[in-house]
Amino acid sequence: MPLTQAVGRLTVIALDDAQGPYFRPRAEAFPDATAEQWAAADRADPAVVTPEGEWVLPFRSYAIRHGDGPVTLVDAGIGPAGALAADWAPVPGRLPEALAEAGVRPGDVETIVLTHLHNDHMGWAVPRDSPFTRARVIAQRADVDLYEAHRHEAGQFDLLVEPLRAEGRLQELDGDLDLGPGLRVVATPGHTPGHQSVLVTDGDDSLLVTGDLLVHAVQLIDPGLAYAGDGDPARARSSRERALEEAAKRGSTLAVSHLGEPFRKP
Template sequence: MDTGLMFFRFAVGALECVVVSDGQPEPPWEPSLEDYFPAVPGDVLRDACHGRSTLTCGYNCLFVSTPDGMAVVDTGLGASFLGYGEYIEPLVGQLEGGMTSAGLSRSELAAVVFTHLHQDHSRGAIWSGDVRFPVATAFAHASEVAFWSASVDLPSAQPHLEAARETIRLYGEKLRPFEYDTEILPGVRALAAPGHTPGHSAIMLQSRGERLLCVGDTFYDPLQLTNPTWSTPWDLDAPASIASRRHLLERAADEHILIHAYHLPFPGLGHVERRGTTFTWHPISS
């Protein structure tokens, strides 16, 4: 698979959309499920995985053509990234190449919407030491901006601190904090999804009776649909993240809303179905 040239076009009503991959490491570089769910007993994890030991971690950035211009929801890790080890550098940072392949121009991008400011969602916008989308206005939840701007002592937050603060600094007055249940752009609304980070947001697209729910890091793997109480070490408030996950999954299942899942295998699009108190994932093939 050529991770640098993956893009997938679709539409939500009148909103033209493109998922562009920033990368999707394949075996032997897929991360271990034990690293994502260390609190789950080994035998329980093995039974739930049915022999699988790794997680396919994609970085699926969503472009949306709105009446106010082209916007992107989350921006990947960016080029020259070594934070997970040297092996990762050629496997991620593919966003701009994918944009070119898809006919998208970074110089014309009007808006960058962050579900949250973790480095794998924000660094793609600032990795060069300057904003990569020079005319874009940036949007992040007010609590997210406040959290990363203050003293951050939580160990699991430390790897993300530099990118978050640099994003806030570089965008400056062009960073617009928002509140939940706010229409950021025409047809683009922020929904509450706190827990993973204090201002973690879901993004709902809506046009002509069609909807798409971007869930950010509400879940990393389908295992968190069949086991909604499983949290990762990066969920800063685990109980809140579980509550957000249940709420969003219930709504998506009951209202038959298409989901965009940032970290699921490319393109990260699919539907969820209720199975009692749990859920199942039905991906849309690219």
């Protein structure tokens, strides 16, 4: 069964879509990390490194639910065989099966928040492949504009954005948004121009679904480390440092996309 985390009266469910090796050596992904930082990260998160030092990447989404009410899905995984992520990620993913194991039916998913439009986070939201045929899909306008400008270099605009717009299911944001009691989308740009996270709160309990605000435990050891996959490393560092500082002050749990364990403290 998927792992869960209670946030007051809300339940956050970790959904593993797939797992596979990252396409570049981790030393290239974090060129400024020291041997001491890697050793500390490996002690903190041993599940994502092989004995040979290869970086193993989980691909994870989260479902958020209040009781038996509608579900908000944060990120939509790598998708089925033939999805956009197939050229580098281990498709097919199993997100629909993971949801079923958690007792969530596709029709229960009312909203999908895409932390960003990289193809390992939106695969099961693509209308041609998606079981979530009625869900509104929320993305930041800055990411939509990026892929519209590069529509001939990547498939996100043609396969995701345009069909969702045609169906009237795409909601484009410019900043933060309250989704309802206990749920707030917060802009955390830098990894992509429109990267966003989801803050879950109830009373004194809180949790932050981070997306790719951080992708490896070495960024918990040193949040200032540059990641080669960030579109704007300086802006990503600022977003990450601010979010982790605020999470630590609140005592929030982090719900992470690519670390070995889904729920961590900052």
